Amino acid sequence: MRKILFFDTETTGLPNNYNAPITAVQNWPRMVQLAFLVFREDGSLDTKHNYIIKPEGYVIPADATRIHRITTQQALTEGHDLTQVLTLFQQAVSESAILIGHNVEFDKAIAGAECIRKKIDTKALLATRSFCTMKDKNIVNFCKIPGKYGFKWPTLEELHFRLFKEQIKEAHDASIDIESTAKCFFELLKRRVVK
Structure with a gap:
């Protein structure tokens, strides 16, 4: 497997x-x-x-x-x-x-x-x-964060907030960040933003 x-x-x-x-x-x-x-x-x-x-x-x-x-x-x-x-x-x-x-x-x-x-x-x-999870175009379009040239790549904090309406506690600790990334990814799958 x-x-x-x-x-x-x-x-x-x-x-x-x-x-x-x-x-x-x-x-x-x-x-x-x-x-x-x-x-x-x-x-x-x-x-x-x-x-x-x-x-x-x-x-x-x-x-x-x-x-x-x-x-x-x-x-x-x-x-x-x-x-x-x-x-x-x-x-x-x-x-x-x-x-x-x-x-x-x-x-x-x-x-x-x-x-x-x-x-x-x-x-x-x-x-x-x-x-x-930052550069995928489906995620960028899902977050819809205005940038200089259309929608910008979301930070992990922005993606997490968009999905869960809460901040990441103690961001920029690799362990916390990767747990947040996994949580975001599985939620994006659930919402069919990514396949």
């Missing part, structure tokens, strides 16, 4: 070039947190993972900490070995039919660049079909 994998990352910042290949590792920020949920085909939760990453030769900038609230000291104390986390993640990816995230291409690039840094194979990550 192929599974559904939802994932999110928190990082040290943003890339210089969003279109750069993952092999240009100097372009991509470092992963600070990785959270992923694996669901069975029937929509039931199989496993839940949440890891702060132990920094290896870098600090988490204050600007990034202000967003996700993870400090360098906290990551050094509570963090997990990146290679072990990526190995677990890649195993889950290899067992999944689809990867889902809010701005999933960004998170795939972050995970992919970290795999390349650690010499971990990226074939499954790059080959597995993905679905973005």
Whole structure:
């Protein structure tokens, strides 16, 4: 049975070039947190993972900490070995039919660049079909948020509020964000916004 994998990352910042290949590792920020949920085909939760990453030769900038609230000291104390986390993640990816995230291409690039840094194979990550709850045109049209050039891509907070009329508590924690993404996705399926 192929599974559904939802994932999110928190990082040290943003890339210089969003279109750069993952092999240009100097372009991509470092992963600070990785959270992923694996669901069975029937929509039931199989496993839940949440890891702060132990920094290896870098600090988490204050600007990034202000967003996700993870400090360098906290990551050094509570963090997990990146290679072990990526190995677990890649195993889950290899067992999944689809990867889902809010701005999933960004998170795939972050995970992919970290795999390349650690010499971990990226074939499954790059080959597995993905679905973005931010950029999908049906979701954009469902949210109907005015932008410069028509409707804009919704933030996760905007999508969640549109669906449930409530704010996400403690957004920008990868674990909370990915639970919210999964909740939104299954509600969008239920409402037949996505198929």
